[in-house]
Amino acid sequence: MIRPRGWPEAVLAVPAAGIVVTTGAISLDHARAEAEQLGPVVGFLAAVLVLAHFCDVEGLFRACGAWMARWSGGRPVRLLTAVFALASVITAVLSLDATVVLLTPVVFATAARSGVRAKPHVYACTHLSNTASLLLPVSNLTNLLAFAASGLGFTRFAALMVLPWLVAIGAEYLVFRRFFARDLSSSAPGSGEPGEPPPLPLFALVTVACTLAGFVLTSAVGIDPAWAACAGALVLAGRALVRRRASPLTVVKATAPAFLAFVLALGIVVRAVVDNGLAHALGQVLPGGTGLPALLGVAALAAVLANIVNNLPAVLVLLPLTAPAGPGAVLAVLLGVNIGPNLTYAGSLATLLWRRIVHQHDHGVDLGEFTRLGLLAVPAALCGAVVALWGALQVVGV
Amino acid sequence: MRVIVWLVEGTWPACVDAARGYARGAGEVVLLHVDEPVADLAHGAFAGLLGRAGSEPDPERRLLELGGTSAAELLDAAAARLGRPCTRLERIGRAEREVVAAADGADLLVLARDGDRSRLGPHSLGKAVRFVVDHAPCPVLLVWPEAAPDLTTLPPPPPRP
Secondary structure (H helix, E strand, O other), X not given: OOOOOOOOOHHHHHHHHHHHHHOOOOOHHHHHHHHHHHHHHHHHHHHHHHHHHHHHXXXXXXXXXXXHHHHHOOOHHHHHHHHHHXXXXXXXXXXHXXXXXXXXXXXXXXXXXXXXXXXXXHHHHHHHHHHOOOOOHHHOHHHHHHHHHHOOOHHHHHHHHHHHHHHHHHHHHHHHHHXXXXXXXXXXXXXXXXXXXOOOOHHHHHHHHHHHHHHHHHHHHOOOOHHHHHHHHHHHHHHHHHOOOOXXXXXXXXXXXXXXXXXXXXXXXXXXXXXXXXXXXXXXXXXXXXOHHHHXXXXXXXXXXXXXXXXXXXXXXXHHXXXXXXXXXXXXXXXXXXXXXXXXXXXXXXXXXXXXXXXXXXXXXXXXHHHHHHHHHHHHHXXXXXXXXXXXXXXXXX | OEEEEEEOOOOHHHHHHHHHHHXXXXXXXXXXXXXXXXXXXXXXXXXXXXXXXXXXXXHHHHHHHHHHHHHHHHHHHHHHHHOOOOEEEEEEOOHHHHHHHHOOOOOEEEEEOOOOXXXXXXXXXXXXXXXXXXXXXXXXXXXXXXXXXXXXXXOOOOOOO
16 A cells, blocks of 8 residues: 655645745744744754664664563563663653654564563553653653753753653553553463574763763753754764764764754744734633643643644644743643643544545554553543642752 | 464463364364554554654554564464464454454364453453454364463352342
8 A cells, every 4th residue: 555654744844834934924033033943953853863863773772672582581561661661761862753763663573572462562662752751851852842942951851850751651651551461461482582682782872871961061061952962973973984884875864854844844834823813812721820730731731732733733832822931831731742642543633634534544553442541541641740740840949 | 174273472372282182183274373453553653753754764664574574483383383284374453353254164263361361250351352252153162371270269159039
């Protein structure tokens, strides 16, 4: 079946941005301000994408598979725990794209080789790519956007989000253990031999650790932490170039230029929609203040909006409305738009509708099961995370 | 006599052993494995990442390749355990529907309980096996993947009216 998946969304978004600018739906000043605000975010994003890509080239994800296989020893519950730990860390440090694109196939292969049913583990990857993307500004593009808008430093952002991150992952883990109890109860000897363990990707690990330290250091001395990401990406890409594992073209491709163009264009289109009445309409229903009920309200609204239109436009719409209320409200938006998408297959009704219209039989996935799991996991993780955020705001302060 | 043996990760050895024991004289033994469409889960997660189409690879394709390999390995291991000539059948889709369809015209379907196996009772059948047992168009041999729980796990009889 031919599907229009190879088409970059930028093909649609860039002309749309051109139209809203030329028709005057957005003033030139506003478009320029939006582009200037998004420019550094896009650069930061490109660096993180390159970092993740070359971690894969260095064999980091292959090694993850070997670690999970060895630690779990074919026991499904242990494998689930290992998947939760690794997917949470990888999502937080190398972004959700790394978990979806690079880790998920490794997890599937590990489960199959261990003679374990793959479904709970693949589900864990998809859920954690959203839920575990709360911790750092680099974990999710939504975070990078909010980070730029919130005025928080890198370290303070992480300090406020670490408790919500842990609580949300813990809630998901409990739901998964119960929901998949039957799938996790049986194991048979794997059909394949474990084979030689791959070499430890020490260079990639040290580079990532130094990049993380660089985030803390740059934000302490008031430099944009994007430079730390850029340095880490250059080190890994440079090594791959020297060892002829990559060409300059693959480095450029790893920055995903079409995606970066899409983000800029989407920002301008959403700004036009916000300027033309959406800000007023949403301002009416958005709770003000940063008390616990207000934070819960903001997070719930953000989750609903993310499930209708996808979390990227949702966060672009909600950021300018919540930023005046302070970082607490902005972080509550993030909890909603990051955890919320687990409720709907493909992250939002808009995506689902689009795929349904284009192809009647696009997926064989059990939508009932997907939604039941989401209905259990999303409210549990979201409520727990908002309460944890409220607590962190009291303790850490903004 | 045509015997279909439905193999699932984790519980398949018991089914193969049952087929070896009870269907010794069978003319044809078919080992059936149904792949769950987990690749679609990965595809859904990727589709949710707005703007990445064309920039990053959809993990679905990789999962489909890996799924084909692991199903083949499971069937190989089962065939070796069976120790006699057999037919291998790989399907993708809703397991319960695929198994009922494959059992059409068979003389026996061998399958393992997929529910709570700590006690005797209806909960030892999960959703998929319950559906197949209820709808199978042929005789069914339902086995315990491990040793069956003992009779003390029976619930007390209901009070007389």
